[in-house]
Amino acid sequence: MLYRPLGKTGINLSVLGFGTLRLPEHKNVKHRVDPDLSIKLIRHAFELGINIIDTGYNYCGMDGEKIVGHALRGWRHEVYLSSKSPSHLIKKPGDFTKYLKEQLHRMSLDHIDIYHLDGVNYQSVQEIEEKTGWLEEAQKAKEEGLIRFISFYANGTPDDIKQLVNMGIFSAVLCSYNMLDRLNEEAMEYAAKNGLGVIVTNPLGGGAMAELPDKFREQMDIKIRNNIELGLRFVLANPDVSCMLSGMSCIEKLEENIFYAGNPTPISGGDMIKIERVINRLQKMADLYCTECRNCLPCPREVNIPYIFKLYKYLRVYELEEFVQEAYRELEVNPWIPGKNALACYDCGLCEKKCPQEIKIRSQLKEAHKTLSTSRRKKLS
Numbered sequence: 014m015l016y017r018p019l020g021k022t023g024i025n026l027s028v029l030g031f032g033t034l035r036l037p038e039h040k041n042v043k044h045r046v047d048p049d050l051s052i053k054l055i056r057h058a059f060e061l062g063i064n065i066i067d068t069g070y071n072y073c074g075m076d077g078e079k080i081v082g083h084a085l086r087g088w089r090h091e092v093y094l095s096s097k098s099p100s101h102l103i104k105k106p107g108d109f110t111k112y113l114k115e116q117l118h119r120m121s122l123d124h125i126d127i128y129h130l131d132g133v134n135y136q137s138v139q140e141i142e143e144k145t146g147w148l149e150e151a152q153k154a155k156e157e158g159l160i161r162f163i164s165f166y167a168n169g170t171p172d173d174i175k176q177l178v179n180m181g182i183f184s185a186v187l188c189s190y191n192m193l194d195r196l197n198e199e200a201m202e203y204a205a206k207n208g209l210g211v212i213v214t215n216p217l218g219g220g221a222m223a224e225l226p227d228k229f230r231e232q233m234d235i236k237i238r239n240n241i242e243l244g245l246r247f248v249l250a251n252p253d254v255s256c257m258l259s260g261m262s263c264i265e266k267l268e269e270n271i272f273y274a275g276n277p278t279p280i281s282g283g284d285m286i287k288i289e290r291v292i293n294r295l296q297k298m299a300d301l302y303c304t305e306c307r308n309c310l311p312c313p314r315e316v317n318i319p320y321i322f323k324l325y326k327y328l329r330v331y332e333l334e335e336f337v338q339e340a341y342r343e344l345e346v347n348p349w350i351p352g353k354n355a356l357a358c359y360d361c362g363l364c365e366k367k368c369p370q371e372i373k374i375r376s377q378l379k380e381a382h383k384t385l386s387t388s389r390r391k392k393l394s
């Protein structure tokens with residue numbers, strides 16, 4: 014395993030961290046996590062050198078933190094724990110501390126090493142601060158030793174990340190980054206230059222890399238065996254990345270990720286040029302559609318325009334048919350993906366006035382919905 018410093022915190026993290034949003038499920042009960050199997054898998058990861066595990070307040074139907082706390086028994090001095098403050102529940106003064114203590118109690122632990130304000134942008138941090146004073150509570154929790162480092166899980170634009178970095182209170186940032194989605198790259202560089210550790214989530218694009226047609230990798234003409242290796246090594250080729258979190262729900266996936274992430278030979282400069290050439294060509298096509306600047310938001314009907322166009326782009330540029338159809342369905346059922354699908358649009362036209370790309374958003378949404386909601390089965394019949 015390889016290790017990198019987490020910004021200026023003085024700690025070194027394994028380049029591959031264990032993400033626990035999805036843990037192994039019971040054989041016979043769907044959507045129910047199997048604690049014994051999960052603990053065994055997590056401890057196997059620790060034995061193989063992974064020294065950071067990430068969880069969250071309501072992961073795995075509220076069982077996630079309890080399982081992680083249990084798995085850490087006997088390992089606490091060798092493994093860093095990362096968890097998240099449930100921002101959406103922080104409504105009044107004292108809530109931040111109340112939930113932090115609840116999480117510690119659930120895990121039977123006395124501190125969390127890296128504590129992220131979950132899913133925030135610059136505005137939401139300020140709004141919650143005005144209502145509750147949560148930043149002061151976070152500082153106090155740090156002084157009392159309940160948290161070692163305060164971080165944030167970015168859910169906004171790259172400019173939001175920079176503004177939050179400029180506040181000077183965060184030691185790290187957690188953000189999405191992968192070969193197919195490099196939107197945060199410059200903001201990550203900014204964070205790293207300012208001494209923050211950069212922890213990456215979604216290094217494989219939430220499954221998109223696994224489904225990427227082989228022809229794109231073949232066009233790169235490099236000696237990399239498959240898309241998983243390509244995706245993981247691409248993220249690690251970025252020197253601003255301290256660590257990437259990957260959800261690994263079985264031993265085979267865990268060992269495969271460790272094998273690729275642990276390769277001490279970085280992607281060569283020549284290979285990186287070849288990779289960049291293909292990605293940039295695809296990216297140029299992608300930028301014709303939507304740059305995900307989010308200027309069109311908020312939509313009065315909460316249509317998640319950038320997310321829908323991103324999926325549409327993935328389909329048209331990267332040919333990720335099954336992946337995007339599944340991800341579009343998630344928009345309606347997954348509480349972690351905010352907003353509504355294109356059907357909610359009532360044609361007010363507000364968004365189009367704000368789009369710098371002058372995209373005909375309303376007609377594109379209709380087209381996107383038609384394509385993204387067409388199931389493979391329907392197409393075949």
Ligand code: SF4
Binds near residue numbers: 312358361362364
């Ligand atoms: S046109 Fe549709 S997507 Fe655009 S702001 Fe109005 S309701 Fe939202």
Ligand code: SF4
Binds near residue numbers: 304318367368369372
């Ligand atoms: S304003 Fe236009 S380019 Fe920006 S996210 Fe919305 S649709 Fe995409």
